[in-house]
Amino acid sequence: MVAIVLGIASIVWVSQYADQFSISENSSSNQDSTRQQPVAKEPVILYGMTVTELGVIEDHVKRNQRFFDLFDSVHVPSRIFQQLNTLSKKIFDFRKIGANKKYTLIHEHDSAKTVRALIYEPNPIDYVIFHLHDSLQVEVCQRPVITVEKNVSGRIESSLSETIEQLNISHELTNKFVDIFGWQVDFQRLQKGDQFKLIYEENLVDNKPIGIGKILGIYFEHFGKGEFAIPFDQGEGVDYFDEEGNSMRKALLKYPIEFTRISSRYNLNRFHPVAKVFRAHLGTDFAAPTGTPIRSVGDGVVEEARYTSNNGNYVKIHHNSTYTTGYLHMSKIATGITAGTRVKQGQTIGYVGSTGLATGPHLCYRFWRNGVQIDALRVELPPSQPVKKDRMEDFQKAKQGCINRLQQIAFPPAEEVIVAKR
Numbered sequence: 001m002v003a004i005v006l007g008i009a010s011i012v013w014v015s016q017y018a019d020q021f022s023i024s025e026n027s028s029s030n031q032d033s034t035r036q037q038p039v040a041k042e043p044v045i046l047y048g049m050t051v052t053e054l055g056v057i058e059d060h061v062k063r064n065q066r067f068f069d070l071f072d073s074v075h076v077p078s079r080i081f082q083q084l085n086t087l088s089k090k091i092f093d094f095r096k097i098g099a100n101k102k103y104t105l106i107h108e109h110d111s112a113k114t115v116r117a118l119i120y121e122p123n124p125i126d127y128v129i130f131h132l133h134d135s136l137q138v139e140v141c142q143r144p145v146i147t148v149e150k151n152v153s154g155r156i157e158s159s160l161s162e163t164i165e166q167l168n169i170s171h172e173l174t175n176k177f178v179d180i181f182g183w184q185v186d187f188q189r190l191q192k193g194d195q196f197k198l199i200y201e202e203n204l205v206d207n208k209p210i211g212i213g214k215i216l217g218i219y220f221e222h223f224g225k226g227e228f229a230i231p232f233d234q235g236e237g238v239d240y241f242d243e244e245g246n247s248m249r250k251a252l253l254k255y256p257i258e259f260t261r262i263s264s265r266y267n268l269n270r271f272h273p274v275a276k277v278f279r280a281h282l283g284t285d286f287a288a289p290t291g292t293p294i295r296s297v298g299d300g301v302v303e304e305a306r307y308t309s310n311n312g313n314y315v316k317i318h319h320n321s322t323y324t325t326g327y328l329h330m331s332k333i334a335t336g337i338t339a340g341t342r343v344k345q346g347q348t349i350g351y352v353g354s355t356g357l358a359t360g361p362h363l364c365y366r367f368w369r370n371g372v373q374i375d376a377l378r379v380e381l382p383p384s385q386p387v388k389k390d391r392m393e394d395f396q397k398a399k400q401g402c403i404n405r406l407q408q409i410a411f412p413p414a415e416e417v418i419v420a421k422r
Contacts, residue, residue: 047119047129047141049106054116057105067094070120074105075112076132083136091138092128124210146204147213153409155195160187160259172212173200175258180215180229180240182254183381185222196220197409199402214238217402230402234391243403245387245395252298252319252381253345256327256365257286257352283328283366284376290361292352294327295345302341302349305333311364312356315349325376326366329358 044052057073068084076084087094102121107113118130125145131137154163164174177198178187201213218229218240229240229248240248300319307313313330315337331353343349354361367376387395 046106047104047117047127049117051106053109055107055109055113057107059103059105061097061099061101061103063099065097065099067097070103070105070118071115073113074107074115076115080115080132080136084130084132087136087138096122098122124205124208143205145210146207147201148204149199149216150202151197151199151409153195153197153411155193155412156190157192160190170209170212171258173198176200176212176215177218178255178259179253180218180248181220181227183250184227184248185220186377187259188377191223193224194220194222195411197406197411199405199409215240217406219406228399228403228406230395230399232387232391232395232398234388234395239384241387241395241399243399245392247384247386249384250381251384252323252325253295254297254377255286256297256325257288257292257294257363283326283364283373286352286363286365288352288361288363290331290351290353292363293348294330294350294352294363296343296347296349297325298323298345300325300343302337302339302343305337305339305341305349308356310357312358313350313353314356317343317349322370324368324371326364326368328364328366329353329356329362331355331361 041052043050046056059070061070097120104119104121105115106117106119107115116131116133118132119127120130121127125142127141127143129139129141131139152167152169154167156163177196181187197217197219199216199218201216202209203211203213214231215229216231220227220229228243230243231238232241233239242248294315296317298317298319300317302315303318303324304314304316311326311328313333314326314328315330315333316324316326318324327350329352330350333350334348337343337349352361352363358364365376367374367379369379
């Protein structure tokens, strides 16, 4: 009887042990199976394409680099290369690629790095995809642009340039601000305590600022006198007006380059730094880095665009029967600017340099009225058209709304510059 009991107990123990061993073994097997399963990779998407298993090369166009030079580091199949060579200029003009523009190459991970696609980005919004896998396909794309409204206020404690730097205001916004008030305020002679408020639009792509949109209102206080700039469209595009409805815009821009330091003003008895003699300086010198774009201050026709020993590379523009302007010492004249060319206000006509009789990079800007050279910064120009009588009621509503919004923006405390944004 005891033997039978022991036998049964032994069988039970062995059975339980075996079950536990089996469970342990299965558990270990399941864990090994779990460990051996590959972890799924998140797909990498670039320009709408899955590039997880592909190579990606990002770079910028070098100076004097041609479009087909961009393929130097990859292999382009001969049939694709032939299709690229016969691509119509209406679809894409290879000559228009620019230095410092971003491009991306997507290629196979084979020994030759066979190209799958090239993406060229002429600006932060537009990009062109050249699909090069089986046959050439060109896709012109745009990133979505988001426009946000912002405002800023500031007080001049030393100079406008220092205030701008402290406020982290973009050059584009500064230039638009200066262009609007250019003929009302001498920005080279601001005084401590001058202050301003500004409402504007900023354009964003992928949450990064890419440019300034509309200026929605400005208040500027200079020498204790305040003045508003109110945007209003009376059927010919947005213009800026004072409280009385007078246009703040003139026929010509005041500054031929981005707002910068004036290094030498119009002077009838200036000591010339190169010639070492006293002679009249009939222009205004704007100090700026070599390569800074120079713009035409108004619509007109190019009279001259050439090089002389004194002027260096220069352009002279006839605007109308009264006004002519000149731009001297350029590093180079812009492509397409030749005698007889018609130009628009704000169009780039050349780039700052130090050619001719010059000691350093700057623009010498000259201004003629009825054939006589005068001080460009002191000339009195006729204003553009004021608000029309039949649009005055609409203007009054727009004015009041603009002023109310500007009045809600606080000035920064004295001796402190702050930015107010929303």
